Amino acid sequence: MSQYVLQAQDVAIHYGGVKALDGVDMTLEKGQIRGLIGPNGAGKSTVIDAITGRRPLTRGKVTLMGQDVSHLGAVERRARGLSRSFQRTSIFHGMTVRAQVELASYKMGMQNSAEDAEAVLRELDLDRLGHIVAEDLGYGEQRRLDLALALVGRPQVLMLDEPMAGLSVKESHDLARHLKALTSKWDVSVLLVEHDMDVVFGISDVITVFELGRVIAQGAPAEVRANPRVREAYLGSTA
Ligand SMILES: Nc1ncnc2c1ncn2[C@@H]1O[C@H](COP(=O)(O)OP(=O)(O)O)[C@@H](O)[C@H]1O
Ligand SMILES: [Mg+2]
Structure with missing residues (x-):
């Protein structure tokens, strides 16, 4: 049995000629928070759709607690403990x-x-x-x-699509504190898509960076922050 609560392997979603996702590998361990960042259109919302079963995969596999759920619908995945929130x-x-x-x-x-x-x-x-x-x-x-x-x-897994959007700094930090508490008290694993870099780098155990439907960097927050490719592609001079 895999040590991962969730594992996405070689996940691809193509919309005609647009490769919204192309060969994404990602994992979540029990109680872990993985931050997912990347420019607009990088495929962050699409990867949540792919993993939760809202969009059929063009290619790849999603494993939830050791079981292949790739062919299950969203409702069935939710019943098995894979939950999400939407951008709205x-x-x-x-x-x-x-x-x-x-x-x-x-x-x-x-x-x-x-x-x-x-x-x-x-x-x-x-x-x-x-x-x-x-x-x-x-x-x-x-x-x-x-x-x-x-x-x-x-649920065992929570995938959150920009949950801090539109919140004040205080409200964001409040929500971040609640998320952190959930991971330790309820052992929930979280995939956090978020634009607020302070929040993402502050509460994530690991961070994945997307660009054009692919993972361009992955690792501990300090490591990702120092990655030249990430700085160039996304963080720019503000990091
Ligand atoms: N239903 C769709 N049909 C065609 N292209 C789509 C659709 N949904 C998303 N895309 C494209 O897929 C890419 C990734 O989009 P998205 O996952 O929404 O990015 P992000 O959430 O990182 O901003 C973009 O190029 C977007 O235009
Ligand atoms: Mg999005």
Whole structure:
């Protein structure tokens, strides 16, 4: 059995002539945070779509806890513990926080959905906001609710597509702290696509850099930061 919770091997997604992904290898260990960075159009969202089963692979293989899930649909992968968030939130604006997290948990088939939901709400400091209708939340809280919906049913793997987008510095650091806590308390493994370099370099155990659908660098944050190719391709003079 592999030591990896998740493994993507030689993953490719081609849209006609566009090679959105071309031969990507990536792994996640238990409780690890892997930051994924790269310029716009590099294939970051597409790799999440590929791994979670939203897009059929042109080539390659995805293994979840030792099992090949390449031919399973997104719903089935989610049921097996592979969860995600989208670049835009997936919250229900007209529903209270608690009701929608409970509903999400129930839909996941959790027998104890009220308990499951409560644990998630507590973990994200949303329990005191449980009675609030989502559209009345601040944007930072809506982002946290979006994360809560991805966490029902205790997934093993969480793939987050720019969860800090539009947040203030304080809100970003808050969310980062919650993510870090989740990895240690719940053993969740996280793939974090994020533009905020302070956050990515601050909380990731390892970092992967994409360019034009390929991995151009991979390693510990300090190593990646020092990589000349990365500095040239992405970090520029601001790093
Ligand atoms: N549905 C699609 N049809 C055709 N090309 C697409 C589609 N989705 C994404 N692409 C292309 O795939 C590449 C990667 O996109 P994406 O994964 O969204 O990049 P990122 O998230 O890193 O900004 C881009 O060149 C984009 O134009
Ligand atoms: Mg994207």
